[in-house]
Amino acid sequence: MKKIVLLLLLVATQGFSQTDDEKQIKAIYDAALTKGKAYDWLNHLSNQIGGRLSGSIQAQQAVDYTKSEMDSMSLDRVWLQPVMVPKWVRGIPEFAYIEYQPGITSNVPICALGGSVATPSGGIKANLIEVKGIDELAALGRAKIEGKIVFFNRPMEPTLISTFQAYSGCVDQRYSGAEEAGKYGAVGVIVRSMNLRLDNFPHTGSMGYGDTAVYNRIPAAAISTNGAELLSTTLKLNPNIKFYFKQNCKQFDDVESYNVIGEIKGSVYPNEIMVVGGHLDSWDLGDGSHDDGAGCVQSMDVLRLLKESGYKPKRTIRVVLFMNEENGLRGGNEYAEVAKNKNEKHVFALESDSGGFTPRGFSFDCSDANLERVTSWKKLFEPYLVHLFIKGYSGADIGPLKNDDIVLAGLLPDSQRYFDHHHAENDTFEHINKRELELGAASMASLVYLFDKYGIVK
């Protein structure tokens, strides 16, 4: 009988608690949709500052601006965490054309990949060889590649519903194409932009040369998807066409920059730290609104929304705006390194770095027990149409915090439009919808609230 009473009490408590959670989460969403600040902050980051490539003046302005905004949020502590970052500069705009025969040419839109070397000052003109991937290089061999520009033209797979999956299936061409083609004597690399849409925007992004000696590095550029289609068709009609491109990008010495950090001290477990963050740097072509201004302002608003909705965190909640995700991950690595050296106990980290679109759910990189717990909260998100709770990769910047005990999570916004804008000139503020951005911030704040309240399963 006692047992039954206890059980009833338990049920009643859980029932009540459930209602409390529903109310709290509703308060968070209401605050986001009526008093959210994310959109205003992003307007400033995008339209008053603009593209924030690591080491640039704009990156520093973004550090100063977000620090000063956090200073005005009455947090318990706001600080800058120094980190040395690479400084790569695009220089004068790139230029390229297809030469059908001497004097008969078509210009095509290209942009240097981030980290690429420049062409010689007069540019490079050479025949092309088109491949669908790195694995074709060995079969072709040096005889067919030497002295040529390798054109990597494997499109993103359109039948994959997650465009991030389609991106993962292609991005090796961009990252390692130049390193690999250089081994066979190629003089340059042109890569089809990572974009599912046919348009005229070239999309930049990071690339690396591995251990290729500096003097053996060949320049690499992205071509717009329309340009790639034109180039491929033209090559089929006449394999002897030439391609010309010129870029004068340059790698400088590392410079000092900062992660921007603000925190609310936990009222019960101040030594258990929960992180929510995005990356403050962006590529230089657009203004970095989706990648990842959105994630930064959403993360900042998580702290505000918890306050606005009347919640007092038990654990220490930190917003971290990571520097240099795009071409180095120095900020993410530094943050984890400092945390380790200070013996800080991180129990949870949530990253938003997939655009400011309608939130669909979260991915979790954690133990099965924690996945089970978070799945039990799914119902709380149903009214907000947040329905995807999956196991998976949760983000680059929080990755270095990974250990057996922490719960890593990533916001999953609708992904269909993301690669239309990613790393391109059209990643700009007018492509942000205020409500979508705010719904993302509210979803993040709600998840942080639940993990703060119930803790993680050890």
Place this chain on the structure above:
Amino acid sequence: MKKIVLLLLLVATQGFSQTDDEKQIKAIYDAALTKGKAYDWLNHLSNQIGGRLSGSIQAQQAVDYTKSEMDSMSLDRVWLQPVMVPKWVRGIPEFAYIEYQPGITSNVPICALGGSVATPSGGIKANLIEVKGIDELAALGRAKIEGKIVFFNRPMEPTLISTFQAYSGCVDQRYSGAEEAGKYGAVGVIVRSMNLRLDNFPHTGSMGYGDTAVYNRIPAAAISTNGAELLSTTLKLNPNIKFYFKQNCKQFDDVESYNVIGEIKGSVYPNEIMVVGGHLDSWDLGDGSHDDGAGCVQSMDVLRLLKESGYKPKRTIRVVLFMNEENGLRGGNEYAEVAKNKNEKHVFALESDSGGFTPRGFSFDCSDANLERVTSWKKLFEPYLVHLFIKGYSGADIGPLKNDDIVLAGLLPDSQRYFDHHHAENDTFEHINKRELELGAASMASLVYLFDKYGIVK
């Protein structure tokens, strides 16, 4: 023992059938994302034809174009169903300003509501009275309203996650504001645009005068949300400001137009008809890409996708492009009337009229038994992130087909951006994402496939 074997067989059969369905649906999505025609068709409708208000030349061009496209699809039958539609014309662009004092004015963006009468040729200038809704009129009474322009300024509720719900909570101001304010002697009506965003686009939409005598009808216009904010603030500072507006819209006699219909004859139950459709007319300010060019081209592609994916329908599947949803619903009513007169048996109808955004699910207006069946198919849509299967209103054009036996369904795309564009100048093709449009078409074709294969529960 026998029973167990039977059960096992049943499970095995269902298992096999499930796999078949998964394969078929995958084939439909693959076809949509690699060979879909919806985007090309919409490009033509939007950019070669443009806004297609009932009775306009563009509406007729859209009839001709979609009929000719259907003619080329090797369907079993394509025809035009005549229907008389209202013809309302906006005339020269509307003009409005706030007059702070004689000679000191600010222009504000307005547009006539569809069906409104014109102002006198010199326009109307009068004091304003702001209300949040029709219910405030009675309390104010004739004394405070007579001779004034009534300014309906209740915003859409931002905390509602479904923007359609927020729209429903506001649209009475637009539809009935002029009829109701006229009863108290108002000389005109200005309505805040049905838009959750603050911007400069006025949003038109239908309105009616009920049984108000023609000579007692007062003109009504929508003001952009920014304009509404300015007007409201200004009124608070100075209740004596005047508002001027001028519009010369006109209602003409009804003209003949058409529903455009194409069908594939059912191979097993040719007399059971399934409809899939959208509306071909649109408002005149934009090009009607989201409302409802998207629904038309998706519906047309449903028939193609079923063919492309190798499926032969058992039932007769009809695409119907309804005319005059926006300001009369004549096409929807006529289609249902003809069907009734011909004793046609409609078992299912699916409408897409909520924009071309990422599909999130479907609403169903049907018996509980059918809702239960369709809910059992939810798992099949999971890989495509289509997760919402709810009971609810399914669309205006298929509404007249409603009876106890039919299943009515409506596509539910993500709704966050819809009212940024709805009935406004910026409902244009560049705001359509090709993949989102195609995913919608694939979701529709998959639902049609399942209902065709398994039938409805009687």
